[in-house]
Amino acid sequence: MMACNVNVILQQGKFATSSRKWQSFPPHCYKANIISSIAIGPSRLPQSPSKLVFHEKERPSLSNEKFGIYGGKFVPETLISSLTKLDYEFNSALHDPQFQMELGVALRDYVGRETPLYFAQRLTDHYKNNNRGIGPDIYLKREDLNHGGAHKINNAFAQAMLAKRMDCKNIVAATGAGQHGIATAAACAKLSLDCTIFIGSLDMERQPSNVLLMKHLGAKIKSAKGSFKDAVSEGIRYWVNNLDSTYFLAGAAVGPHPCPTMVREFQSVIGKETRKQAMEKWGGKPDVLVACVGSGSNALGLFHEFIQDQDVRLIGVEAGGTGLDLDKHSATMARGQVGVYHGAMSYLLQDDEGQIIGPHSIGVGLEYPGVSPELSFLKDIGRAEFSTVNDEQTLDAYKRLCKLEGIIPALEASHALAFLDKLCSTLKDGEKVVVNLSGRGDKDAATVFNHLYP
Amino acid sequence: MAFSSTISPKNCRLSSSSSSNFPKSQDPPLKFNKFTLYPSKNPLPIACVLTEKQSMAAEPAVLQRPDAFGRFGKFGGKYVPETLMHALDELETAFKSLATDEAFQKELDGILKDYVGRESPLYFAERLTEHYKRPDGEGPLIYLKREDLNHTGAHKINNAVAQALLAKRLGKKRIIAETGAGQHGVATATVCARFGLECIIYMGAQDMERQALNVFRMKLLGAEVRGVHSGTATLKDATSEAIRDWVTNVETTHYILGSVAGPHPYPMMVREFHAVIGKETRKQALEKWGGKPDVLVACVGGGSNAIGLFHEFVDDKDVRLIGVEAAGFGIDSGKHAATLTMGEVGVLHGAMSYLLQDEDGQIVEPHSISAGLDYPGVGPEHSFLKDLGRAEYYSITDEEALEAFKRLSRLEGIIPALETSHALAYLEKLCPTLPNGTKVVLNCSGRGDKDVQTAIKYLKV
Numbered sequence: 018m019m020a021c022n023v024n025v026i027l028q029q030g031k032f033a034t035s036s037r038k039w040q041s042f043p044p045h046c047y048k049a050n051i052i053s054s055i056a057i058g059p060s061r062l063p064q065s066p067s068k069l070v071f072h073e074k075e076r077p078s079l080s081n082e083k084f085g086i087y088g089g090k091f092v093p094e095t096l097i098s099s100l101t102k103l104d105y106e107f108n109s110a111l112h113d114p115q116f117q118m119e120l121g122v123a124l125r126d127y128v129g130r131e132t133p134l135y136f137a138q139r140l141t142d143h144y145k146n147n148n149r150g151i152g153p154d155i156y157l158k159r160e161d162l163n164h165g166g167a168h169k170i171n172n173a174f175a176q177a178m179l180a181k182r183m184d185c186k187n188i189v190a191a192t193g194a195g196q197h198g199i200a201t202a203a204a205c206a207k208l209s210l211d212c213t214i215f216i217g218s219l220d221m222e223r224q225p226s227n228v229l230l231m232k233h234l235g236a237k238i239k240s241a242k243g244s245f246k247d248a249v250s251e252g253i254r255y256w257v258n259n260l261d262s263t264y265f266l267a268g269a270a271v272g273p274h275p276c277p278t279m280v281r282e283f284q285s286v287i288g289k290e291t292r293k294q295a296m297e298k299w300g301g302k303p304d305v306l307v308a309c310v311g312s313g314s315n316a317l318g319l320f321h322e323f324i325q326d327q328d329v330r331l332i333g334v335e336a337g338g339t340g341l342d343l344d345k346h347s348a349t350m351a352r353g354q355v356g357v358y359h360g361a362m363s364y365l366l367q368d369d370e371g372q373i374i375g376p377h378s379i380g381v382g383l384e385y386p387g388v389s390p391e392l393s394f395l396k397d398i399g400r401a402e403f404s405t406v407n408d409e410q411t412l413d414a415y416k417r418l419c420k421l422e423g424i425i426p427a428l429e430a431s432h433a434l435a436f437l438d439k440l441c442s443t444l445k446d447g448e449k450v451v452v453n454l455s456g457r458g459d460k461d462a463a464t465v466f467n468h469l470y471p
Numbered sequence: 472m473a474f475s476s477t478i479s480p481k482n483c484r485l486s487s488s489s490s491s492n493f494p495k496s497q498d499p500p501l502k503f504n505k506f507t508l509y510p511s512k513n514p515l516p517i518a519c520v521l522t523e524k525q526s527m528a529a530e531p532a533v534l535q536r537p538d539a540f541g542r543f544g545k546f547g548g549k550y551v552p553e554t555l556m557h558a559l560d561e562l563e564t565a566f567k568s569l570a571t572d573e574a575f576q577k578e579l580d581g582i583l584k585d586y587v588g589r590e591s592p593l594y595f596a597e598r599l600t601e602h603y604k605r606p607d608g609e610g611p612l613i614y615l616k617r618e619d620l621n622h623t624g625a626h627k628i629n630n631a632v633a634q635a636l637l638a639k640r641l642g643k644k645r646i647i648a649e650t651g652a653g654q655h656g657v658a659t660a661t662v663c664a665r666f667g668l669e670c671i672i673y674m675g676a677q678d679m680e681r682q683a684l685n686v687f688r689m690k691l692l693g694a695e696v697r698g699v700h701s702g703t704a705t706l707k708d709a710t711s712e713a714i715r716d717w718v719t720n721v722e723t724t725h726y727i728l729g730s731v732a733g734p735h736p737y738p739m740m741v742r743e744f745h746a747v748i749g750k751e752t753r754k755q756a757l758e759k760w761g762g763k764p765d766v767l768v769a770c771v772g773g774g775s776n777a778i779g780l781f782h783e784f785v786d787d788k789d790v791r792l793i794g795v796e797a798a799g800f801g802i803d804s805g806k807h808a809a810t811l812t813m814g815e816v817g818v819l820h821g822a823m824s825y826l827l828q829d830e831d832g833q834i835v836e837p838h839s840i841s842a843g844l845d846y847p848g849v850g851p852e853h854s855f856l857k858d859l860g861r862a863e864y865y866s867i868t869d870e871e872a873l874e875a876f877k878r879l880s881r882l883e884g885i886i887p888a889l890e891t892s893h894a895l896a897y898l899e900k901l902c903p904t905l906p907n908g909t910k911v912v913l914n915c916s917g918r919g920d921k922d923v924q925t926a927i928k929y930l931k932v
Binding site for chain 1 (some may be wrong): 583585586588591592593594595598604611617620621622624660661662664665669684687691692693877880881882883884885886891923924926927
């Protein structure tokens with residue numbers, strides 16, 4: 018695997034706020050035919066960048082492709098013009114009242130927004146009873162009630178509308194657990210677009226019901242040998258070969274600019290609604306926001322609205338798999354190092370030679386060796402905290418929410434719920450915690466069944 | 472636009488050969504068998520006589536739904552053992568008092584909003600509308616009432632949640648329910664988990680095998696699932712077993728009936744709890760096009776989702792009400808569940824209604840590809856609306872339903888439940904007859920994730 022000449026990157030001076038400086042990077046310094054899996058060895062970069070000052074002007078703005086040193090467009094030259102065009106279209110759509118209105122109607126009537134901010138009485142009491150009657154008030158943001166059963170559709174639908182606007186009739190997407198695939202297939206069916214979904218062969222075995230759903234919705238399914246990261250690589254390869262007619266619908270907040278920004282922007286409706294609903298319910302803001310982190314799309318969707326509110330704690334929970342020390346996990350922030358993957362610089366799970374480590378989690382949607390560049394930035398400046406929970410704790414949390422609240426959560430969201438075990442006893446009485454219930458868990462019943470009755 | 476249905480079943484066909492099943496010397500057995508009425512030349516029980524007089528006097532009959540005896544015309548009633556009469560009276564009293572209890576209404580509204588996710592959208596199905604446009608570009612406008620977006624994926628939870636709250640009011644800690652495919656069982660287990668109530672679900676042993684995943688979901692939610700092996704080990708046997716349990720444990724137990732069938736006050740209560748569907752539809756229709764819907768279409772198994780949509784509009788004569796039942800392999804094949812089309816009047820599970828019975832008054836085993844419509848009876852109010860001519864009822868075969876299942880998935884990206892697909896399939900016959908711009912509201916009563924395996928077998932996707 019070719020490594021980039023990192024010294025050149027570091028010597029580029031101040032962290033660029035425009036893409037032009039990176040354009041001057043001599044193209045022969047990196048392998049140009051695929052944009053996946055370019056990892057920078059740890060010996061070339063410090064373990065974490067030196068302290069960055071959080072200045073107002075460095076706060077990532079809409080068209081800013083960088084979040085500190087993270088993000089960027091590490092892509093072959095052939096893709097640069099497509100990405101620039103996409104960036105332009107994205108910005109113009111955001112400022113187009115017609116587009117916003119159509120999107121609003123679709124989110125309301127098709128997706129079923131706004132999703133409730135639900136006070137989980139029995140879950141709250143459970144933690145209070147364990148702690149002498151003291152504990153926070155736990156609210157769940159019910160993204161599981163969306164059409165398709167997860168938050169993925171917020172982004173998938175908006176991007177499908179964008180693709181239609183750009184006259185791209187073919188949509189290609191990559192999916193891990195299948196939720197993004199379903200959301201994309203549904204949006205394409207509704208907007209009469211052709212849809213091709215790449216899914217890893219291992220994932221097809223683990224989430225067969227989701228594969229069936231995608232087929233029913235009219236999508237063509239293509240298998241990629243391996244798991245989600247391989248599906249993404251295959252999807253991008255397919256896109257690169259059909260640039261003019263195809264739109265790559267990113268479901269994760271990763272990839273070259275403008276993908277992370279787009280996904281975050283379309284998911285930010287979650288946070289916006291939460292602010293409004295919190296004001297209605299208790300006349301204030303949440304104190305703590307908790308969300309599971311795979312690539313970070315649902316977490317950013319919830320957090321983004323509150324980044325400027327320093328009194329709101331942002332906590333991302335990653336997948337500890339079967340154990341952080343056994344290398345069977347997906348805890349990018351906990352164990353990853355900075356590198357470039359799928360077109361962006363971010364933390365990622367890599368070994369000493371810069372090869373990608375295959376991640377593992379019982380929550381298939383969290384199995385991604387990288388993470389959103391924006392979250393990497395928030396971690397470095399200390400704005401967001403990250404923690405991990407393992408598979409066992411996740412299963413316990415899954416069962417707990419079923420028994421206490423009658424809601425079957427996705428195994429991914431169960432990671433966030435499992436973290437409450439550690440969090441609640443540290444919080445003051447009556448603090449308001451909002452957990453992003455990013456998806457429903459019907460798809461996981463078979464997995465849980467197999468775990469409980471092997 | 473009410474008109475009498477083209478297929479009129481034999482009205483009030485009273486079987487004359489029922490006495491063999493019911494010797495007069497025996498007390499009505501606790502095993503709750505269906506029986507048919509004796510021919511009219513014998514004196515009828517008191518309740519029937521009064522009702523006969525009442526139905527002649529009450530014009531228009533729609534105003535009294537149900538009357539004080541729990542009857543809709545001659546349908547409905549309380550055909551139950553004496554031991555249950557008190558419980559039913561208590562339930563009725565509690566239910567009536569809640570109508571004026573603001574705290575209850577507020578709590579229920581809060582739960583429907585934050586837990587269930589109401590209000591469900593009234594969604595304009597653009598591509599489906601396009602599909603039904605005639606060559607000259609004319610056709611009706613099709614709206615879907617998205618009950619599939621509710622928590623647990625069907626309309627069932629509206630009723631389950633309200634009844635669980637009601638049970639808590641009554642101080643009952645134990646909940647029982649019956650289930651066929653498992654949807655009502657899951658909804659009941661869900662609300663019991665939410666409210667911390669003990670939950671026992673009766674399910675036919677055959678159904679338990681076919682729906683193993685739903686059984687597991689119910690167990691995950693903390694419910695105890697009891698298999699019923701008697702009879703044909705399907706829904707009607709599970710219902711009988713549940714009623715038996717209720718008779719035994721009536722002081723501590725509340726029975727959450729899943730549909731608008733059963734003894735009074737259940738048809739009325741379940742209807743009232745689902746009526747939110749129709750109320751929202753009226754409001755949303757006014758917002759969207761400043762008027763009312765012209766046609767309402769819904770699938771009918773027991774009839775709860777249909778009544779939930781129709782009830783608000785029964786008194787609006789300019790709104791057509793269309794119920795679609797399951798014709799299974801075809802109504803002539805004998806393997807169907809088209810109760811209102813092919814059934815005869817009898818008493819099942821405590822209420823008089825149309826039901827699928829043979830010459831000896833035994834229940835005919837129904838069949839439908841969709842488990843939720845696989846019920847040999849129907850809610851008494853539907854029987855009433857049919858006889859009155861206020862609502863029309865048609866039936867759709869398994870094949871037509873599967874086609875509609877595929878169609879909505881491909882055109883709108885919404886995978887409907889196979890039950891709902893019956894209503895969607897009827898659009899094929901309905902839309903060519905409707906004038907341009909007619910507003911059709913179809914109740915999308917549930918999502919179809921649970922049905923993909925079944926559909927794959929038949930559709931070979």
